[in-house]
Amino acid sequence: MASVKTLAQSQDLKSLPSDYTHFKNQHKSVEASPEVGIPVIDFALLTSSNLDHRAKAIHDLGKACEEWGFFMVVNHEIPETLTNPLFDACDEFFDLPEEEKQRFQTKNPRFPFMVRSTIGAEHEKVLFWRDYFRFFVHPEFYCPDKPQQFNDLVSEYAEKTRVLARKLLQGISQSLGLEEDYIEKAMDLDKTTQIFAANYYPPCPDPESAIGIPPHTDHGLLTFLLQNGVGGLEIQHEGKWFHLNAIPGSIFVNTGDQLEIVSNGKYKSVWHRAVVNNSKKRISLVIPNGPSPDTIVAPAEPLLKDAPAKYSPMGYLEYVEVQRTTRPPQKPILDRLKLY
Numbered sequence: 001m002a003s004v005k006t007l008a009q010s011q012d013l014k015s016l017p018s019d020y021t022h023f024k025n026q027h028k029s030v031e032a033s034p035e036v037g038i039p040v041i042d043f044a045l046l047t048s049s050n051l052d053h054r055a056k057a058i059h060d061l062g063k064a065c066e067e068w069g070f071f072m073v074v075n076h077e078i079p080e081t082l083t084n085p086l087f088d089a090c091d092e093f094f095d096l097p098e099e100e101k102q103r104f105q106t107k108n109p110r111f112p113f114m115v116r117s118t119i120g121a122e123h124e125k126v127l128f129w130r131d132y133f134r135f136f137v138h139p140e141f142y143c144p145d146k147p148q149q150f151n152d153l154v155s156e157y158a159e160k161t162r163v164l165a166r167k168l169l170q171g172i173s174q175s176l177g178l179e180e181d182y183i184e185k186a187m188d189l190d191k192t193t194q195i196f197a198a199n200y201y202p203p204c205p206d207p208e209s210a211i212g213i214p215p216h217t218d219h220g221l222l223t224f225l226l227q228n229g230v231g232g233l234e235i236q237h238e239g240k241w242f243h244l245n246a247i248p249g250s251i252f253v254n255t256g257d258q259l260e261i262v263s264n265g266k267y268k269s270v271w272h273r274a275v276v277n278n279s280k281k282r283i284s285l286v287i288p289n290g291p292s293p294d295t296i297v298a299p300a301e302p303l304l305k306d307a308p309a310k311y312s313p314m315g316y317l318e319y320v321e322v323q324r325t326t327r328p329p330q331k332p333i334l335d336r337l338k339l340y
């Protein structure tokens with residue numbers, strides 16, 4: 001199957017092919033920025049030695065998870081000298097011929113490498129306006145050996161985002177009234193499951209009728225997202241869709257299904273989608289951070305004093321696999337684990 005990029009670049013593409021048509025002017029969303037209450041977490045405050053600053057950051061983090069399931073992190077210590085070349089490397093990877101990309105398939109069924117044409121697309125009646133690839137970078141590190149430097153860049157980015165995830169999850173633990181290290185121990189974060197994914201959304205001739213990624217929730221604890229200066233991510237909040245505008249240099253973070261389970265439903269995983277536009281290509285780099293593959297995820301024991309468990313336990317990797325192979329893929333398997 002040809003990539004969407006190739007399709008978008010073909011000379012005779014005047015209108016959206018019918019199998020990519022989802023809606024008639026469907027995406028109604030409102031512009032969202034810190035002015036309308038989108039939470040911003042200052043990582044420097046969260047890691048400050050000033051206890052008041054830290055307590056305020058933890059409070060804000062808890063509120064962001066509870067009310068939005070989404071926040072932007074500033075002062076996160078991941079430099080653009082790393083992320084800019086990483087965007088370039090991903091862009092180059094998308095430029096490789098399809099056969100070349102397929103060559104990077106991994107043999108390991110537990111931690112597969114995927115590019116768009118191998119999964120999803122051929123099973124769907126309606127197609128999404130994006131190309132993507134993804135592979136596991138932890139607890140086993142994998143990365144294609146092309147383009148040059150890709151391996152080093154991904155490895156450094158994965159390492160830095162693991163540190164960020166752990167510190168945020170320490171704050172989130174405390175915001176739930178748990179010990180600082182509760183989540184990292186219960187979720188076995190030394191063997192955290194990290195996936196590196198890149199999405200490519202070419203300019204679309206009829207963006208109102210197409211969708212990049214339909215509404216879904218992510219499977220992990222926290223997902224990090226960077227974009228190439230072009231917006232497209234939308235989150236659902238109180239029944240409305242919000243189109244997110246990034247503070248330059250910030251990282252988007254959204255809560256995932258496992259955080260909902262661990263928090264026994266206090267921090268719901270947020271519904272989100274990616275919309276497309278007709279003028280600029282958009283690339284997003286996405287890192288889902290989850291428990292170790294073999295963790296059986298269940299509501300945190302100390303929280304069960306307040307309310308009985310709302311979810312049945314389930315192994316994390318099994319959860320990922322079921323979510324990946326469920327059609328339609330956007331239906332969260334979380335619903336099946338809900339007890340009441």
Ligand SMILES: O=C(O)CCC(=O)C(=O)O
Binds near residue numbers: 232272274286
């Ligand atoms: O590209 C985006 O804005 C959304 C990506 C996303 O939700 C995902 O890859 O799970």
Ligand SMILES: [Fe+2]
Binds near residue numbers: 272
């Ligand atoms: Fe997502």
